[in-house]
Amino acid sequence: MKIYEDDLAPSCRRVRIFMAEKGIDVSGSKVGILQGENLEQEFLSINPYGLLPVLELDDGTRICESVAICRYIEALHPNPPLMGTTALEQAFVDMYDRRSDFDGILAVAEFFRNAIEPLAGRVVPGVRGTEQIPALIERGRQRTLIFFRHMERRLADRDYLATDRFTNADITAMCAVDWAEFAGLDIPADCPSVQRWYGQINTRPSAQAWPGMKVLAARG
Ligand SMILES: N[C@@H](CCC(=O)N[C@@H](CS)C(=O)NCC(=O)O)C(=O)O
Incomplete structure (x- = not known):
């Protein structure tokens, strides 16, 4: 897995904190928002919405939206539970x-x-x-x-x-x-x-x- 992200982005921070709580680390690929890198064709071919974060799975599948990424991680690694149990x-x-x-x-x-x-x-x-x-x-x-x-x-x-x-x-x-x-x-x-x-x-x-x-x- 790898994650496309930017240091300035709160949505990326959400996902990184979530992963850290689970004890998970994945490699990161930086995309500079202020530099406009997320609006360039190279990144738009990864996410046409031009938004970060994007989680890329080993088979190339990409998940966008921070909460969707967190839900995916929660399903794979239920402990500690961060999405509620009941x-x-x-x-x-x-x-x-x-x-x-x-x-x-x-x-x-x-x-x-x-x-x-x-x-x-x-x-x-x-x-x-x-x-x-x-x-x-x-x-x-x-x-x-x-x-x-x-x-x-x-x-x-x-x-x-x-x-x-x-x-x-x-x-x-x-x-x-x-x-x-x-x-x-x-x-x-x-x-x-x-x-x-x-x-x-x-x-x-x-x-x-x-x-x-x-x-x-x-x-x-
Ligand atoms: N609801 C989305 C929001 C994604 C979003 O707006 N990401 C911002 C960074 S926090 C972004 O990519 N901005 C690109 C831009 O400003 O052009 C999520 O939670 O993932």
Whole structure:
């Protein structure tokens, strides 16, 4: 197996953390998003959507979408379980995974992609020709704040988002928060439960295994 990925990409970080929790390492092939390598024909022949990550199996089959890759890994390596074990747990993991993706990662994306110069004309991931709309920077900030507030309510009396164990939902939410912090949208002071949760899960070895944006941030 090998994975096409980029250090800057939260979706790639999700998959790497998931694999590290399972004790799995696969070789990586870097595709530079800011350099536009994902929009070149060579990569479009691998994924016509122009998006990362892509998991390539030994027979050449390719799986796109981070959650689909994680589900595949979970089926092959069920322990430790990260997608829930009972029907109810699985529903809760999906519920909080989707909330963290749509309400978290996509909110930060709206802020970030409408703001930074290297993504001018590339607001929709994977294609050229979609222009930045400055008003959406503020909308992205508001949406991220709403995400933090929902997280705060959920985490007020619990250690993990979906179940009483660390799951894929925590991974997705962690990557949303990482990216928010990288983009300058820090966890608000009135969200102490989110700060506690984030401080705690950030100490997991898996979170260090793919420093991604933290490395880039440290580089300035
Ligand atoms: N829902 C997809 C999102 C994939 C996605 O948007 N990936 C971003 C990196 S996080 C990307 O490839 N962006 C390419 C671009 O900005 O042109 C997943 O979870 O895999």
